[in-house]
Amino acid sequence: MADSTAGGPAPYDALLLLSFGGPEGPEEVVPFLENVTRGRGIPKERLAEVGQHYFLFGGVSPINAQNRELLAALRKDFAEHGLDLPVYWGNRNWAPYLVDALRELVDDGHRRIAVLATSAYAGYSGCRQYRENLADALATLAAEGRPEPTVDKLRHFYNHPGFVEPMVEATLAALADLPEELRAGAELAFTTHSIPTAMADSSGAPDDPARATPGGAYVAQHLEVAGLIAAAVAGATGVADRRWQLVYQSRSGAPHIPWLEPDICDHLTQRQQGGADAVVMVPIGFVSDHMEVKYDLDTEAVARAAELGLPVARAATVGADPRFTAAVRELLLERAAAERGEPVRRCALGALGPSHDRCPAACCPNPRAPRPAAAQD
Structure with a gap:
């Protein structure tokens, strides 16, 4: 946690929960998989075959419901600790889409947004691709004439x-x-x-x-x-x-x-x-x-x-465990303090220590071709 939280979440005026997304009915399975695999030339018949995993569960992925639970838990934790910061939610591959969440954020007047991606580790799919998605969404907002907010992705939390x-x-x-x-x-x-x-x-x-x-x-x-x-x-x-x-x-x-x-x-x-x-x-x-x-x-x-x-x-995953929601709050406050130029104590277990706040441009490169990515040096 930051040594001093007197400044609270400033300069941030909102938190965005950024996740993968998933279908919530049988009719959504193949369109969702088309989003996930776009650009790879995979036939719809193959997607329907892969979709059998989802059809076994009624065509519903649990991920959206679990993100709603985490969203509610984060809002509750923030309120209980006097953190006056709204929390929004957007997905990479299904509704609510990231670009729609950013539209809502800027239309509500938010201009400095901290982003929690639901992936704990370094890697292209777990980090840079989300930052590429952010860059794409910001470009869409700019093309629409909307204000382009500053977005900062919170550091990897695997060893928190x-x-x-x-x-x-x-x-x-x-x-x-x-x-x-x-x-x-x-x-x-x-x-x-x-x-x-x-x-x-x-x-x-x-x-x-x-x-x-x-x-x-x-x-x-x-x-x-x-x-x-x-x-x-x-x-x-x-x-x-x-x-x-x-x-x-x-x-x-x-x-x-x-x-x-x-x-x-x-x-x-x-x-x-x-x-x-x-x-x-x-x-x-x-x-x-x-x-x-x-x-x-x-x-x-x-x-x-x-x-x-x-x-x-x-073993169960962390889900919306109160210790995890508290960790998100701590990550937000430590990053806010760092952005204000204040001393920061970063919680991390093990020998690797806390991850960087800003990803270097050469971090976790796109395996196909370089693309613009947000939230980097």
């Missing part, structure tokens, strides 16, 4: 206590869901979204210490969080040598392009063959229990574990 501590608690709760005789020997599989290895290698700022490690900042940051949670779980359970591994899920790319591995289902197979008593899946790469958690873990991975006869449990 308000993100890590709820994940520790959720992991312990998942362990407790296993039969008692399996808990001591249960392994931890920390899961996140797989991305192309080339994209992983280039993630982070060029001078980021994490870039010196294999996998760049994306992998290094996930390993940091996994290690923090594993250490806390070891302390709480007294099992110091519990096996854990970072694994991946939700791969969607062409087979000939290398992506981060192992996949969670392959990992479960390998660990069953290796004699694991049980596995707890800990989705550290996701802020809420949206479709990639509900399908890829709760449906697909659980089905694989059942085929293997391997007991599994799944």
Whole structure:
């Protein structure tokens, strides 16, 4: 938190919650997937096939409802702590769209906007692409003759206590869901979204210490969080040598392009063959229990574990946990104090320390071609 919060959120006059979006009915599934894959030339028939994941849940992704819950929790937290700052919400791929949210913000008179993206880590898809989306939306507002606000994206929060501590608690709760005789020997599989290895290698700022490690900042940051949670779980359970591994899920790319591995289902197979008593899946790469958690873990991975006869449990994501909403408030106040030129204490666990406020221009490059991005040096 900032050393001094006397200035409150100034210079910011609004917070924008920026997320991915998702369909809220069967008729929205294919149009939503067309938005997600625009420019890639994927046939509508293939999109309908991919959409079966959504149709299993009535064509409704949980993500919008979860964002509404987080939006309400942030507003409640701000009000309870005397933070007079409105909170808006916009999505990359579905209503409410980002550009519409920015139109509403400027029409309501807001000109300096802090942005919380619901992605905790460095990487093209999780950071720069959101900043490209912001640049596109700002360009649209300018073309419409509307005022163009200043937008600042809040720093990555993967190692903030308000993100890590709820994940520790959720992991312990998942362990407790296993039969008692399996808990001591249960392994931890920390899961996140797989991305192309080339994209992983280039993630982070060029001078980021994490870039010196294999996998760049994306992998290094996930390993940091996994290690923090594993250490806390070891302390709480007294099992110091519990096996854990970072694994991946939700791969969607062409087979000939290398992506981060192992996949969670392959990992479960390998660990069953290796004699694991049980596995707890800990989705550290996701802020809420949206479709990639509900399908890829709760449906697909659980089905694989059942085929293997391997007991599994799944830890909850942070969602709208009060510690996470408090972390967002702290991130906002620390950034506001920094913008005012005041001393700032930045909360971060582990060895990597707090992320930068402003992304360098060369940070997490677009894998296809350079594009304008907002909120950078």
